[in-house]
Amino acid sequence: MPPSPSPRPQAAAPPLRDRGDACPGALRLHPAADGHLARIRLPAGDLTARQATVLADAAELLGDGHLSLTSRGNAEIRGLAEGCGGRLAALLDEAGLLPSAAHERIRNILASPLAGLDRHTPSDVRRWARELDALLCASASATALSGRFLFVLDDGRGDVAALGGDVSLLAEPDGTGPAGSALLRVGDDPAALRIAGPDAPRAALAAAEAFLTAAAASGSGAWRVRELPDGHGLRAPDVAGALRSAGIEAAYVAGAPASATRTSPPYPDSAAPGIVEGPDGDRALSVLAPLGRLSAAQWRLAATIAADDGSGALRLTPWRGIVLPGLSAAAAPGRLAELGAAGLITDPASPWHRLGACTGRPGCAKSRTDVRADATAAVAAGTAVPGDAPAGPPGLPVYWSGCERRCGHPHGTWVDVLATTAGYRVALVSPDAAPDTAPPATRTTAAPPPAP
Structure with missing residues (x-):
C-alpha cells in the first residue's frame, strides 16, 4: 500500500521576522560543516559555456571540486575556505555573473526551461526573464527583497507555475511571447491580472515593490508574500493599483488556470531527461545530475558540448538538471550517450529520475x-x-x-x-x-x- 497522506494542517500564523534572511549568495558565504557555501543566482538558469567553465574552475580552485544544482535553477559551490570570497567574487565578476553586487541575492527568477526549444512551445518567456533581471538590478528599492523572494515565469505549459512563486507570470496562448499577453499572480491568490506581454517584466517588478510596501505596513518583516499577516495580505486587486501607478493596464481574472489551454499536442515533460525535438530539426539535450550534484569534470563536459555542438549556452532547471540547446539531429544521440557514460541521468526510466x-x-x-x-x-x-x-x-x-x-x-x-x-x-x-x-x-x- 502507498503511504497514507498526511492530514490537513491547522492554519499557522505567519512568522514575525525581526531580521533579514540568511540566504547565502555569491558574496555572502554561508558557513557549513564542510566549509563555506556560495550560491550563484542564475536568472532563468541561463549560462554561457564560458561562464559554466568559470564555475568549474572556481569549484576546483576554491571549493571541493563539485557543483550543486538547486531547486530554483541556481548553482552552489561548497567546501570553500574561509577568506576566499574575494577571489571567488573576482572570478564571477569577470565572467559577467555579478551584474550588481547589491542585487546578487535577489535575482531569483525561474523560467520554463524548454521555452523556445520544443516543437509545441508557446512564447519564449526567457526574454521576459532577461528584461526583469535588468530591471531588478537597476532598482534601488528591489535591494530590500529577501533572498528567498521568487519570480516564476511560465511559458503556458504549467511546468513551473506551481513552484511557489511570490510573483508569477503565465504566458497566454493568444499570442507569442512578448507580443502576446500574460497572467500575473501574487503568492497563492487564485485570481490574476491580465497584462500585455511587453508590460510583463515591468509588472513583475511593480508587484514585488507592492509586496515591499505591504510588508513594511504590516511590521512583520515578511520575506515572502505568504508570510504577510491577515489584514496586510497581497491580492490581485491590491497589485492592480500598483500597476496603474506604473502606467500598466491590467484586467482582473478570477480563478485563472495554472496553465494555458491549447489545442496543440501535449507538451513533453520538462523534468524528463533525453532528447528534446525542436523546430527546424534542432535538438536539445536534457540531463539530470544524481541528487543534484556534479563533478567539475561532468560540468565541463556539458559546457564543452554546448560550445562545440550546441548554441553555446546551458540552462539549469528547477529539477536539478541541465538543458543544452541547439544541437543537430545527427549530433544529439552521440552527445547524450557521452553524458550518460559520464554519470549523468539521460533516461527517464532511471531510478535516479525524480x-x-x-x-x-x-x-x-x-x-x-x-x-x-x-x-x-x-x-x-x-x-x-x-x-x-x-x-x-x-x-x-x-x-x-x-x-x-x-x-x-x-x-x-x-x-x-x-x-x-x-x-x-x-x-x-x-x-x-x-x-x-x-x-x-x-x-x-x-x-x-x-x-x-
Whole structure:
C-alpha cells in the first residue's frame, strides 16, 4: 500500500521576522560543516559555456571540486575556505555573473526551461526573464527583497507555475511571447491580472515593490508574500493599483488556470531527461545530475558540448538538471550517450529520475545522517525509499531529508523520506497536508540512521 497522506494542517500564523534572511549568495558565504557555501543566482538558469567553465574552475580552485544544482535553477559551490570570497567574487565578476553586487541575492527568477526549444512551445518567456533581471538590478528599492523572494515565469505549459512563486507570470496562448499577453499572480491568490506581454517584466517588478510596501505596513518583516499577516495580505486587486501607478493596464481574472489551454499536442515533460525535438530539426539535450550534484569534470563536459555542438549556452532547471540547446539531429544521440557514460541521468526510466535529497551529513551539521549515502544505497537495492517502505504512487518525486527543515524539497505532491531519531519516516505529502503532522499509523520506519 502507498503511504497514507498526511492530514490537513491547522492554519499557522505567519512568522514575525525581526531580521533579514540568511540566504547565502555569491558574496555572502554561508558557513557549513564542510566549509563555506556560495550560491550563484542564475536568472532563468541561463549560462554561457564560458561562464559554466568559470564555475568549474572556481569549484576546483576554491571549493571541493563539485557543483550543486538547486531547486530554483541556481548553482552552489561548497567546501570553500574561509577568506576566499574575494577571489571567488573576482572570478564571477569577470565572467559577467555579478551584474550588481547589491542585487546578487535577489535575482531569483525561474523560467520554463524548454521555452523556445520544443516543437509545441508557446512564447519564449526567457526574454521576459532577461528584461526583469535588468530591471531588478537597476532598482534601488528591489535591494530590500529577501533572498528567498521568487519570480516564476511560465511559458503556458504549467511546468513551473506551481513552484511557489511570490510573483508569477503565465504566458497566454493568444499570442507569442512578448507580443502576446500574460497572467500575473501574487503568492497563492487564485485570481490574476491580465497584462500585455511587453508590460510583463515591468509588472513583475511593480508587484514585488507592492509586496515591499505591504510588508513594511504590516511590521512583520515578511520575506515572502505568504508570510504577510491577515489584514496586510497581497491580492490581485491590491497589485492592480500598483500597476496603474506604473502606467500598466491590467484586467482582473478570477480563478485563472495554472496553465494555458491549447489545442496543440501535449507538451513533453520538462523534468524528463533525453532528447528534446525542436523546430527546424534542432535538438536539445536534457540531463539530470544524481541528487543534484556534479563533478567539475561532468560540468565541463556539458559546457564543452554546448560550445562545440550546441548554441553555446546551458540552462539549469528547477529539477536539478541541465538543458543544452541547439544541437543537430545527427549530433544529439552521440552527445547524450557521452553524458550518460559520464554519470549523468539521460533516461527517464532511471531510478535516479525524480529522486532528490538535501545535503545531509557531513555537509550539514543539522542533519541526523548521511541521507545521500542512504538514498544511493536504496537505489542500489532497487528502490527509492528505505528498506521495505511503500514507495507511493509511481511518478511522484521522492525526497530524502536529514531533518524537519527539508531544505530543497519539491512542491506539489511528493513522497517525504525524513530521518528521525527513531529511523526514517515515509509519508505522502500534498499541498493540503503537513508532513510533520502525520499520525503514527501512516508512518513507516526503517532501520535507524547512524548515530551522530
